[in-house]
Amino acid sequence: MKRKHRRLLFVGLGMAALGIAAALILLAFDDNLVFFFSPTEMQAREFSPDQRLRIGGLVEEGSVVRDGDGLTVRFNITDTANVVAVTYSGVLPDLFDEGQGVVAEGHMLGGTFEAAEILAKHDENYMPREVADALKESGQWQGDEADK
């Protein structure tokens, strides 16, 4: 096989690999992109119960209530301008706490957000960046304390 042919073959293979990858990526994006909203952004929108989404903000102080079964937790996520009520059934992450940043992933069902997953910050410095931005947008970002 001539050098030119060989090169062509490998370029072709490479293009095929990239093409398949691009197709896979687009397909995967189609199903698996989860959009993020702050409580304020949620006010203006309607969500179908099938749409998986993420909301984030701070866990409102004094809003965490545990049901008698010990597993169901209700709390509010706030960006200090607006509030979304959340229910979650399961064990909360270690770093979940009132007044702390949180991201919930799940579905909007009749005015309540049913979370399938709760992500709390990973360490004392970490504010989920969506949360930080949401707080900034509502004008409540207090700065750099959380950053250092």
Place this chain on the structure above:
Amino acid sequence: MIAEIGHFALILALALAVVQGTLPLIGAWRRNDSWMAVSRPTVAGQFVFVSLSLGCLMYAYVASDFSLANVAANSHSDKPLPYKFSGLWGNHEGSMLLWVWILALYGVAIAGLGGNLPPPLRARVLAIQGLVGVGFIVFLLATSNPFLRLDPAPLNGNGLNPLLQDPGLAFHPPLLYFGYVGLSVAFSFAVAALIEGKVDPAWARWVRPWSLLSWSALTAGIVLGSWWAYYELGWGGFWFWDPVENASFMPWLMATALLHSAIVAEKRDALKNWTVLLAILGFSLSLMGTFLVRSGMLTSVHSFAADPERGVFILGFLVVVIGGSLTLYAWRAPSLRSGGRFRPVSREGALVVNNLLLVTGCATVFIGTLYPLILDAISGDKVSVGPPFFESSFVWIMAPLFILTAAGPLLAWKRADLAGVMQRLALAFVAAAAAAILLVALRGGPWGAILGLTIAAWLIGGVAAEFIERLRLFRVPLGDSLRRALVLPRSAWGMSLAHAGVAILIAGTVGATNWQTERVQVMQVGESAEVAGYDFTLVSLGESQGPNYNILRGEFRVQQDGELIDTLHADKRKYWVQGMDTSEAAIRTSWIADIYVAIGDPAPAGGIAVRIYYNPLVPWIWIGALVMVLGGLVSFSDRRHRVGAPSRARRKIQAARPAENEA
């Protein structure tokens, strides 16, 4: 005073790095031997001063000198001693200093072991290392200085993030950094080769062992992090496709590709351009990974904006290193002539496909990881890309790779006989078919899991077939086979081990993702729950104290068919300084499956939330990764990698090796 010495030593190291990065480069260009010779003493000096600097910071941590801002922010006098050490690299500034130290260490290794490198090549390689060092030390001094003082000094520190107070995570960053920085060696060799316009097999013989070493360290580091997440986060998972994880996974994929293409460059004098490109991309991704994670750009764009100086520096540095080296590549690569020719069906061809798949896989991870950042920058929409994305894209690109991995080592160089290879893969076909039939009969599904485990069995079968072939097992007397095993080059052993490790790892991952059984419920003391045929009884809940935390401990009795299997203790720690909780899951492993118990919060009506998991095949993930690392190290120890090893010994090994089966 000690801190000032450390600071000053770092400045001296910078001065030496500047010399190391310039004079030898000019010397190599002007063929001036004495200028080229400058590189070795400067490398040694840089190492001494960076070590001194690191030593000073370490002293400040161990002595709890809270007048240093960095120590005050990340340590506490109550912290156990080992974690005072690891606190050093548990934060941005300290970890950057560790990075620079490892870079200097690699520099010394090249200077010390590279006695037989052509002097201009050695001078250039060390100069590039020096320039990378300059970038990092300037970054440290200008934006991330760990030696800044606090006035007045606080009485005590903020403490280390409790999640990091853990043996697994204490060693995770240094190992990862050994891997990241190890790729700088391949990078420096690549850039030096581009400047010289010459890539020969001797060059590749140098790049290969360094890539192997850094690949092994990277593998170990990533798995250590994954293992930590498994037992510490209490979620029973081991890989979350989190951006921070992906940041270390991308250089690993590139290093894996580099490892394989360097073989072709060494043995066949082909794919040289490509190998150089991979070396550049591998190090670029590891730079990006370091910065993205440590600057908080991925987890939080905010800290990026809060310290514009740091962000701008990082961007600038990435642009200079990646842009500069790629420009150099575009300019010089066409002049690198490729040597050996080969047919599409050949060992070389198989390695090309390996590289294509690995790089494509890396590209999907790259897009999935950075897409949210890019979309946010363009449209302001915030999205997250979760595990389902990677499972439906990356995994499908890797599946054919694993299938081909069984065949690749059986293919001959230059041109291979496909029918013959298929014949020799009989064992793999048998293993795969047996696994598939067995799994369908026993488990019945899901089909993705069966496919995954079938591929794992196929790969193990292929590795075994190749090994048997190599030893001529069952075809020559057993004694001859054993003799063959003894003289088999270590790189061949290493390859078989690493590929077998991959198969075990695939099996573990597939089993864990598909067959995990989970149960979450509130348990009162005395209550029992049944998961996967095991009965778990909460025997007691007790409180006690650790060195700097309170412990809430649940004791569980595990029974199967009324027989006591084990007693497990799942802890929840509350750290005094931060007021943070961490979980310490109780895990009992049978080496085929794990029983996993973690406790959550106490319920208002008494009792405690409990998560119980039955995780089939999870231990295989750790075993597989360990075998892979072992394979990498065994291969690294191959004497053929040491350029200038006694030629007599080299001839002997070559004579003993069947020609068409070279590793």
